[in-house]
Amino acid sequence: MTNKRQELGRKGEEIAASHLLKLGYRIIERNFRCRLGEIDMVAEEAGELVFVEVRTRSSHVFGLPEESVGWDKQARLRRLAQYYLISHRQSQCRCRFDVVSVTMDAQTGKKQVKVIKDAF
Numbered sequence: 001m002t003n004k005r006q007e008l009g010r011k012g013e014e015i016a017a018s019h020l021l022k023l024g025y026r027i028i029e030r031n032f033r034c035r036l037g038e039i040d041m042v043a044e045e046a047g048e049l050v051f052v053e054v055r056t057r058s059s060h061v062f063g064l065p066e067e068s069v070g071w072d073k074q075a076r077l078r079r080l081a082q083y084y085l086i087s088h089r090q091s092q093c094r095c096r097f098d099v100v101s102v103t104m105d106a107q108t109g110k111k112q113v114k115v116i117k118d119a120f
């Protein structure tokens with residue numbers, strides 16, 4: 001990944017975390033990594049454990065950010081979530097997958113954030 005894309009992704013995650021906190025989410029962990037991959041955020045909201053995938057784009061030329069969470073990514077996130085639940089001894093808790101879509105227009109500086117609860 002190029003430095004420009006990495007920086008865009010980091011900014012998007014910061015924006016997403018701030019937005020989720022304003023909505024009442026409690027961020028438990030960011031960038032959880034294991035041998036299976038990475039979960040952008042693990043949070044708690046309304047008594048549920050929430051696995052959050054953040055997608056950031058600078059325009060809609062290649063589609064909306066949330067459209068990039070395809071079947072393969074969803075399957076990988078499910079496996080990661082199972083690993084997280086087992087390794088943190090939380091296998092009996094309620095959980096869901098949310099996607100946070102962030103669009104940041106480089107020219108105007110305008111940011112658009114959309115939270116898709118229970119996305120898959």
